[in-house]
Amino acid sequence: MDTNLARAAESALERLGDHPALCFEGTWHSSGELAERSRRVARGLVEMGVRPGDRVVVIMANCPEVPILYGAVWRAGAVVTPVVFLVTAAELRHILADSAAVAVVTTPELLPKVKEATDERPIPVVVVGETGLDGSAPQASRNFSDLEAHEPMSIVDRGGDDLAALLYTGGTTGRSKGVPLTHSNLYHAGKNSRSVSYVPGITRGLSALPMSHSFGLLVQVGGFHNPEPGISVLQRWFEPAGFVKLAAEHQIQAVSVVPSMLVMMLGQPLESFDLSNLRFAFSGAAPLAPAVREELQRRIPSVSVMEGYGCTETAGILSATPPMAPRPGTVGKPVPEVDLRIRDLDGNDLPVGEEGEIVVSGPNVMRGYWGGEKIPDGWFHTGDVGRLDADGYLTIVDRIKDLIIRGGYNVYPRDVEDALLDHPDVAMAGVVGRPDDRLGEEVVAFVALNPGATVTADELIEFTKSRMAANKYPREVHIVDAVPLTSVGKLDRKKLRATITAR
Secondary structure, rough: OOOOOHHHHHHHHHHHOOOOOEEEEEEEEEHHHHHHHHHHHHHHHHHHOOOOOEEEEEEEOOOOOOHHHHHHHHOOOOEEOOOOOOOHHHHHHHHHHHHHOOOEEEOOOHHHHHHHHHOOOOEEEEEEOOOOOOOOOOOEEEEEHHHHOOOOOOOOOOOOOOOEEEEEEOOOOOOOOOOEEEEHHHHHHHHHHHHHOOOOOEEEEEEEOOHHHHHHHHHHHHHHHOOOOOOEEOOOOOOHHHHHHHHHHHHOOOOEEEEHHHHHOOOHHHHHOOOOOEEEEEEOOOOOOHHHHHHHHHHHOOOEEEEEEHHHHOOOOOOEOOHHHHHOOOOOOOOOEEEEEEEOOOOOOOOOOEEEEEEOOOOOOEEEEOOOOOHHHHHHHEEEEEEEEOOOOEEEEEHHHOOOOOOOOOOOHHHHHHHHHHOEEEEEEEEEEEEEEOEEEEEEEEEEEEEOOOOHHHHHHHHOOOOOOOOOOOEEEEOOOOOOOOOOEEEEHHHHHHHHHHH
């Protein structure tokens, strides 16, 4: 099987034909136009010195040039290194050095950050947009339009085991690590993800997921396996009012989201928009509270929330909910070709219904981290606690490292967060452990309220006390303006723990 991603993109164009494919900020782009631009940019990259296997950093908000660049880099035989545009200059400097990148592609508003990150290691910088090449730009900068001015080029031959993308983990537990994904990893991730999520006639999608994140990248490579032509509406970055407006304007049928996006959507006047065509909300990257799912489905009766599960090291996918057989509270079943086990601390497989660490193997799983750290025996240990039911549906309990041990009893933060979110005044919640001399750890919650809410911290403690075992409910609740999130919308427990330390 040829798993080269550039060829997969070409095959999709041949199979589906040239059609309106992408709408961005009011402008439509056809699949043929996007492919032609990608072929030209590939030649431009080669002319500026990019060689097979070289890493090219792409740091931009969502725009059509992101998928164009990814396709161009793969066509040139090089390696995409996507970076979320919210990173600091220090984080970008680490990624540039660790990946030994040969070029950076960015946009004018990010040039000061890129310049700061590249001052110690000058490398070519390509700017998407006709402005920005002034004193704020690094030396040797050039415009993206210069790359597009070249003649199209054919695909550089690269095999399935060759590197296609080098992603960096969020770094919330330390310095970010490089995750190398091959053409085969991403090809199989896209194929198997699409095989379980496809519903005939569902062809109009909306996404604001960062295309630099593994979930956003999965959406793109999944598109190479579409059985029928479809359109995607792309938002530069998530803004809830605009997101809902776009969904109504384009009569969107499916959205790809993370849970924090759904929470923010609930703050919008959803009933004022025609969202009757919205059938599916595919949610991943973080646990979804049942109260959020139920409230969204109550307010948009046509929608079903489909949870999935994956991580950067597995190309963004391990399990997905079958659209015609959802099981609320689970993240679906392992996708085809993924072998998923629940194991105890000694490495023994556990029976149905028992909780343990989720370990996986499959063609989408990386072989090891960038720099040589290999996966032992081909099994990746996710660090997540889960359980499988008799029908093979997976439930995520929590992260092993986030476990709170209070008085010798295990407390999973997600259980406490779900209980808090059952309160109608609570918009978001985050729970961490605080060191305690007597109990080892104490349960501490941070809560953001809905507009106009008046509930107090003591009332929230009493609310959870009535719903949880005595060892689980939080003894401290802090009401905050906003619960901190990472750059990709996940709860940032590192910042919450730092807040406790600073108090």
